[in-house]
Amino acid sequence: MAVPAMDLAPLDRILEDFKDQKGAVIPILQRAQEAFGYLPREALLAISKGTGISASRLYGVATFYAQFRLTRRGRHLVKVCDGTACHVRGAAKIVEGIEEALNVKPGGSDPDFKYSMEIVYCLGSCGLAPIAVVDDKVYGQTESAALIEQLQKLE
Ligand code: FES
The missing domain is CATH 3.40.30.10 (Glutaredoxin)
Structure with a gap:
């Protein structure tokens, strides 16, 4: 059974809002987490692509700060x-x-x-x-x- 692709549309607005702010890693991740409830791998890769920030840097920040979650959480x-x-x-x-x-x-x-x-x-x-x-x-x-x-x- 195929897993449906994740809807990454909320990222468009977030990336647009931060397009002129270099190095705004934390606020971008905060907004993405608000949108998805956690930071899915697909979202991190899309943020990397959209900002030019390496995926390893994004993962580094996401795993360093306790406020970020890489797995889905219940309501x-x-x-x-x-x-x-x-x-x-x-x-x-x-x-x-x-x-x-x-x-x-x-x-x-x-x-x-x-x-x-x-x-x-x-x-x-x-x-x-x-x-x-x-x-x-x-x-x-x-x-x-x-x-x-x-x-x-x-x-
Ligand atoms: S052990 Fe201190 S509040 Fe539970």
């Missing part, structure tokens, strides 16, 4: 803390519960790209352990079933 990002305090208070159960109920592994996304899950190590609020952060919302002293219920309510 909702679930960060589960597995720092010491959260680990002791059951973070592993939360991770397992999410894996099972929503079909998403740590560091990955579900097949529909609704959720992505990341494991983080201490969010600086150990008194609220175990903690998960969904998009920008903090769930303190949470437990697996309650968190999953909240996640399933998301669009």
Whole structure:
């Protein structure tokens, strides 16, 4: 089965906006990531072609800065803390519960790209352990079933 080609049309406008700005690598990558949700290989190659900036330089910048993603992410990002305090208070159960109920592994996304899950190590609020952060919302002293219920309510 053929994989449909990616629609790179959003790049036309971005490249046009920066055509007179030499070395605007970061803003170009930021705009491209806004357009696609991540930086697909095809987009990086098209940016390279359109700007004359080498693909290796673009990859170098994209991998250096934590703000850039080279893989597609789900619409909702679930960060589960597995720092010491959260680990002791059951973070592993939360991770397992999410894996099972929503079909998403740590560091990955579900097949529909609704959720992505990341494991983080201490969010600086150990008194609220175990903690998960969904998009920008903090769930303190949470437990697996309650968190999953909240996640399933998301669009
Ligand atoms: S260990 Fe989870 S907030 Fe500190």
